[in-house]
Amino acid sequence: MEMLRKAREYENITKTKADPDRPSFHLTPATGWCNDPNGFSVYKDDYHLFYQYYPYDIIWGPMHWGHVKTNDFISWDYLPAAMAPDQDYDKKGCFSGSALELDDGRHLLAYTGCYTGEQTAIDGSYYQHQCIAIGDGLNYKKMDCNPVISADLLPDEYSNLDFRDPKIIKKNDSYSIIIGARRKDNSGHSVLLFESKDLQKWTFASELISSDDKLGRLWECPDYFEIDGNDLLLFSSQLAYKNQDIRETLALLGKYDDNQKKFKITSEIPLDYGTDFYAPQTIKSLDGRRIMIGWMQNWASVDYKLTGKNFFGQMGFPRELYFKDNLLCQSPVQEIEQYYGDRIYFDNLKIKEPVFFENIEGRYYDMEVTIHFDKDPCNTSIKLRQNEDSYFQLYFDSDRLLLSGNRSKAGIPSEYKNQTEIPVNLVNNSIKLRFIVDRYSIEVFVNDGQQVASYLIDSKGEKIQFEAEKECGFDIDFHKLIRKESETL
Ligand code: FRU
Numbered sequence: 001m002e003m004l005r006k007a008r009e010y011e012n013i014t015k016t017k018a019d020p021d022r023p024s025f026h027l028t029p030a031t032g033w034c035n036d037p038n039g040f041s042v043y044k045d046d047y048h049l050f051y052q053y054y055p056y057d058i059i060w061g062p063m064h065w066g067h068v069k070t071n072d073f074i075s076w077d078y079l080p081a082a083m084a085p086d087q088d089y090d091k092k093g094c095f096s097g098s099a100l101e102l103d104d105g106r107h108l109l110a111y112t113g114c115y116t117g118e119q120t121a122i123d124g125s126y127y128q129h130q131c132i133a134i135g136d137g138l139n140y141k142k143m144d145c146n147p148v149i150s151a152d153l154l155p156d157e158y159s160n161l162d163f164r165d166p167k168i169i170k171k172n173d174s175y176s177i178i179i180g181a182r183r184k185d186n187s188g189h190s191v192l193l194f195e196s197k198d199l200q201k202w203t204f205a206s207e208l209i210s211s212d213d214k215l216g217r218l219w220e221c222p223d224y225f226e227i228d229g230n231d232l233l234l235f236s237s238q239l240a241y242k243n244q245d246i247r248e249t250l251a252l253l254g255k256y257d258d259n260q261k262k263f264k265i266t267s268e269i270p271l272d273y274g275t276d277f278y279a280p281q282t283i284k285s286l287d288g289r290r291i292m293i294g295w296m297q298n299w300a301s302v303d304y305k306l307t308g309k310n311f312f313g314q315m316g317f318p319r320e321l322y323f324k325d326n327l328l329c330q331s332p333v334q335e336i337e338q339y340y341g342d343r344i345y346f347d348n349l350k351i352k353e354p355v356f357f358e359n360i361e362g363r364y365y366d367m368e369v370t371i372h373f374d375k376d377p378c379n380t381s382i383k384l385r386q387n388e389d390s391y392f393q394l395y396f397d398s399d400r401l402l403l404s405g406n407r408s409k410a411g412i413p414s415e416y417k418n419q420t421e422i423p424v425n426l427v428n429n430s431i432k433l434r435f436i437v438d439r440y441s442i443e444v445f446v447n448d449g450q451q452v453a454s455y456l457i458d459s460k461g462e463k464i465q466f467e468a469e470k471e472c473g474f475d476i477d478f479h480k481l482i483r484k485e486s487e488t489l
Contacts, residue, residue: 048099090111230323316440371433383467
């Protein structure tokens with residue numbers, strides 16, 4: 001407990017130093033480092049979120065769990081750190097995991113404990129096993145019987161050096177945990193299923209899904225849920241980043257076969273086409289929506305730190321997942337409307353030459369732009385967060401039916417991946433683009449969320465420039481976003 005006390009005391013001191021120029025509508029730690037969202041759950045009618053957290057610096061360090069809660073997914077109350085790596089079995093870090101409200105009113109956290117053991121692995125990696133802590137929404141006690149899923153329960157062909165990120169699910173009277181795992185001979189990656197009746201004694205049940213490298217390598221942070229009778233399995237693949245053909249975070253659509261305890265994949269859906277979206281978790285909200293939140297970052301560019309900031313890492317804007325016309329779609333949570341300030345609306349404005357509009361600008365807004373093509377589509381461009389020397393560009397290439405998001409002039413150095421492509425369909429000869437813009441990020445929702453792309457940026461520009469190769473009609477629906485000052489640090 002000493003380490004947790006120290007972290008909480010440190011938080012009390014540093015929260016007074018929280019940077020006022022942090023993102024306005026995206027969660028960051030008050031100070032220090034964060035990566036994956038953890039333990040996203042409903043507990044006593046509040047939404048709790050934890051995150052991978054190193055309070056003492058803006059680099060990754062021994063992982064703690066930071067803790068916040070919310071009622072609207074946008075304004076968060078900061079709570080004291082929930083866990084520190086203070087036991088022999090997790091002293092190298094409390095890695096990612098999930099949470100569950102128990103029937104008896106307690107809050108359960110399932111996480112990966114990392115340790116080096118007597119023999120450090122050759123490459124210096126940590127051994128991993130699964131642990132549980134139980135608490136009251138503020139304080140959590142790690143179970144005496146930890147680790148509850150040790151390497152002994154792993155089938156022989158799997159390595160306990162990449163065996164992590166338990167997602168716990170309750171079904172009737174029993175519990176399941178799914179975990180990302182790598183085979184020792186590197187022949188593939190799996191999501192493994194374990195089961196328990198009492199949360200203490202677990203057994204290996206099956207390889208829920210398994211693959212060679214076709215869907216990316218090193219599967220992390222699985223999530224599993226159902227929407228409208230469709231089963232979905234989410235995971236992120238850290239080593240996908242360098243491969244243009246594989247997206248880091250996938251939703252596998254399919255069906256769970258309860259007899260074989262296998263997930264049969266029918267299709268793979270990339271959840272984000274931008275540079276920054278990883279390790280999402282979902283919950284069912286109190287009014288029945290499936291809400292997802294991910295880390296708006298990628299591992300390949302964590303060395304780049306926002307200029308002059310004492311925090312690192314932010315969560316993406318929470319999204320609702322739903323099916324429309326049999327397609328998995330995503331939209332920013334509807335609570336965003338509670339933050340709307342002035343609205344400006346233009347209907348079918350004819351645009352060709354580069355143009356800016358008075359009051360359609362800023363660093364925080366929700367803007368929907370529908371571009372109507374006359375006959376054939378033509379190339380169009382929208383530049384956001386523009387000033388004399390910087391901007392983010394979303395360019396529509398009408399021949400290839402591709403949108404290209406480019407942040408290479410938006411403050412992120414050229415050694416990082418700065419441009420990505422998003423395949424699009426024209427709907428009634430138009431494209432609909434919704435932009436959620438905050439101090440350090442741009443998220444684009446294409447055609448009512450059929451595709452989404454998230455980009456971290458580091459520039460101060462505020463102007464928005466519209467341009468088309470041939471004259472097109474632009475509907476522009478612009479809402480300034482106004483922060484409520486209710487967040488408590
Ligand atoms: C994913 C991840 C997880 C791990 C955590 C460590 O981003 O690598 O697999 O639990 O980060 O911080």
